[in-house]
Amino acid sequence: MDKNKKFWKGMLVAGAIFFSFQFTGQAHAAFGDTMLKTGMSGEDVKILQLELKELGYFSATATGYFGPITKEAVIRFQQVNGLSADGIVGRNTFQVLKKRMLQSDIVATAQQYIGVPYRWGGNSPSGFDCSGFSSYVFAQNGLTLPRVSADQYNAGVSVGKNQLEVGDLVFFTTYKPGPSHLGIYIGGGQFIHASSSKGVTISYLSNPYYTDRYIGAKRYF
Structure with missing residues (x-):
């Protein structure tokens, strides 16, 4: 930069x-x-x-x-x-x-790490979990996020799904109740995230798996 x-x-x-x-x-x-x-x-x-x-x-x-x-x-x-x-x-x-x-x-920062493997608790380019990825990307751009997904969900400003803007965090309930997974919205109905099966990747909110598990979005700037 x-x-x-x-x-x-x-x-x-x-x-x-x-x-x-x-x-x-x-x-x-x-x-x-x-x-x-x-x-x-x-x-x-x-x-x-x-x-x-x-x-x-x-x-x-x-x-x-x-x-x-x-x-x-x-x-x-x-x-x-x-x-x-x-x-x-x-x-x-x-x-x-x-x-x-x-x-x-x-978005540009996040896309640099596509393909980086998933690592539980990871918050560096050697391996990311979902909240480690979002907090790392935001930190590279001068923004500080809480470290874990639940805290990231509890902070920020809530936004409706039809009001999403690039850079909003989108949250899902996956392996446990509550905000257990998240990604960074990049526009066009897509978000980038650290997937436990694919590492850092881009997915669609319209994917039935994520549609069924979507619980909200937060804005930090």
Whole structure:
């Protein structure tokens, strides 16, 4: 993970209300006082372009200049995410952008470990159990989870199955009553988890085995 992404992620996880930016020819200003918009340039615009590129909204070279192409990419991002599509990156757009980047990074981190074997009590790339896997992936992205599945289920914010977002934890009752298994939702009705029979793998929530045993989901960011 590069230095810029670590900075942005830390700011989101900390729940910071204000962000600080340095623009070419401008004084240091708090995020609540300064927006990114057409005509601006600098490192912060370049970071914006790179993040929009990673999320699939920006395909040009990241030059650090906020021109018409960047504005169009911002508008598309805003439209998809239910924001006011004005092409200006203010507080709400930044907050959603950082959340989408964190979601993308969690999925990318989790997918790196597909095929890692299951190990009871495991919480490292040498072997994972279900809660060890989720806590490890989240930790790599600046988020701390309780260690065991029951505690992970009891924390976080409950969300309905029809409201699932990427990065939510989905829980199942399997070998014992209560939340005995879990995975990380990655979109498209799929979740990634440490399966006792397959190791780290991707499964569908629509699989009858998991449909019958699904008990809820929790959101941590």
